[in-house]
Amino acid sequence: LQGEFSIIQRETGFISGLVCVLSDITKQEKVEQERRNFVSNVSHELRTPLTSVKSYTEALQEGVWKDEEIAPGFLQVISTETDRMIRMVTDLLHLSRMDQGNMQVEMEYVSMNDLFTHILDRFDMMMQSEAYREKNYKIVRDFTQRTLWVEIDQDKITQVIDNILNNAIKYSPDGGSVTCRLMETHNSVVLSVTDEGMGIPRKDLNHIFERFYRVDKARARSMGGTGLGLAISKEVLALHGGRIWATSVENKGSTFFISLPYESFDDEEEWG
Ligand code: ADP
Numbered sequence: 001l002q003g004e005f006s007i008i009q010r011e012t013g014f015i016s017g018l019v020c021v022l023s024d025i026t027k028q029e030k031v032e033q034e035r036r037n038f039v040s041n042v043s044h045e046l047r048t049p050l051t052s053v054k055s056y057t058e059a060l061q062e063g064v065w066k067d068e069e070i071a072p073g074f075l076q077v078i079s080t081e082t083d084r085m086i087r088m089v090t091d092l093l094h095l096s097r098m099d100q101g102n103m104q105v106e107m108e109y110v111s112m113n114d115l116f117t118h119i120l121d122r123f124d125m126m127m128q129s130e131a132y133r134e135k136n137y138k139i140v141r142d143f144t145q146r147t148l149w150v151e152i153d154q155d156k157i158t159q160v161i162d163n164i165l166n167n168a169i170k171y172s173p174d175g176g177s178v179t180c181r182l183m184e185t186h187n188s189v190v191l192s193v194t195d196e197g198m199g200i201p202r203k204d205l206n207h208i209f210e211r212f213y214r215v216d217k218a219r220a221r222s223m224g225g226t227g228l229g230l231a232i233s234k235e236v237l238a239l240h241g242g243r244i245w246a247t248s249v250e251n252k253g254s255t256f257f258i259s260l261p262y263e264s265f266d267d268e269e270e271w272g
Contacts, residue, residue, distance in 0.1 A: 001025065041212045045088060045227065049081040084224055091228040095211070098235040105153040105239055112148040112189050112260075116182055117141075119161050123169075136175045143182040148189045150260045156236045157260075160244070163229040164193045164256045170223055171197030171254070188242075189262040192255050199250040208246065209234045233258075 002025045008017035056074045065071050097103045120139055127137050168178045176196040183190045200208060200215055207213045212227040214220040220227060230244070237244045241261050248254035 038211060042092065045212060046085060048221070049085050053078050053081050080224070084226065087224075088226040088228065091226050091232060094232055095228065095235065098232075098239070103235075103239065105156065107151050107153055109149050109151050110154050110157075112150050112182060112191065113143055115154065115158070116143070116161065116180065116191060119158060119165070120180060123165055127169075132169075134174075135172075137169055137172055138175075138177040140177050140179045142179060144184060146184065146264075148182065148184055148262060150189050150262050152240055152260060153236075157240070160233040160236050160258060161191070161193075163233055164258070167229070168193050168195035168197070168254075168256070170225075171195060173197065184262060184264065185259075186264070187262060188259040190257055190259045192257045194253060194255040196253040199252055200246065200248040200254050201250055202248075205246060205248060209244065 001022050004021045004023075006019045006021075007015055008019065009015050056078050060071060060074055064074060094103075120141060124139055126132060127135075127139065165178070165180075172178060172195050178196075179192075179194040181190075181192045181194075183192075204213075204215045208215065209230045211231040213231075214225065214227045217227075233244050237258060237260075242259050244256070244258045246254055246256045
């Protein structure tokens with residue numbers, strides 16, 4: 001604890017009071033420490049792709065550009081790494097806006113069944129594209145029959161679901177299933193995505209929602225990740241009064257859950 005004393009003194013010199021302010025500096029220090037870590041992480045995360053862009057550019061300048069076999073590969077690396085940096089900076093801007101409480105949310109009532117269906121249709125389409133066809137990933141839907149209306153910012157929740165699904169696919173083995181469920185409890189709508197991937201060690205499970213935390217840094221980076229997707233998802237859910245969490249069994253797979261506040265209307269039929 002840090003204490004500060006002030007004396008309240010009249011013009012006559014009479015001391016009429018004493019004010020003592022005690023502040024919990026352990027908490028302040030923790031926030032300050034987190035901020036320093038964050039800045040150092042951002043610098044490091046940007047430095048890695050920048051260094052690689054720089055060295056590939058230099059090689060091209062030094063003559064590789066003339067080599068028709070090698071040059072296209074080098075240009076591809078530069079382009080991929082630049083894309084990743086752009087994604088990272090965009091993600092950082094989103095986070096900073098949310099940190100400052102400046103994030104605009106546009107809440108509207110949405111049928112979660114329709115929204116999730118729409119997103120999964122898009123993923124099904126993507127799985128048929130050339131890049132994924134050979135992988136044989138299966139997306140399984142297991143939805144409640146009831147239509148669940150929730151008040152959300154549709155774009156932001158779509159981003160969260162996209163991110164979870166992208167991760168599920170990224171970490172799936174060939175031929176793996178990704179099972180998508182939609183359920184309700186008495187006061188919330190719960191959506192889950194289960195994969196059959198490598199899973200997440202128990203010690204990492206609570207950390208993966210932290211900024212830049214990755215179980216296997218090198219591997220996650222090589223897959224194009226920014227390490228910010230789940231941190232953003234957590235903030236988006238907090239804006240909605242909801243929650244995001246995960247369970248996992250190593251070498252078996254992981255399940256990511258999101259829950260959103262929900263009031264069920266028993267007389268739903270009457271509303272047509
Ligand atoms: P990234 O851009 O690295 O995917 P995320 O914030 O989306 O960042 O995820 C953070 C980390 O959580 C990932 O790097 C990975 O280690 C782990 N992770 C996320 N989803 C899964 C999953 N479905 N299976 C295994 N690990 C996962």
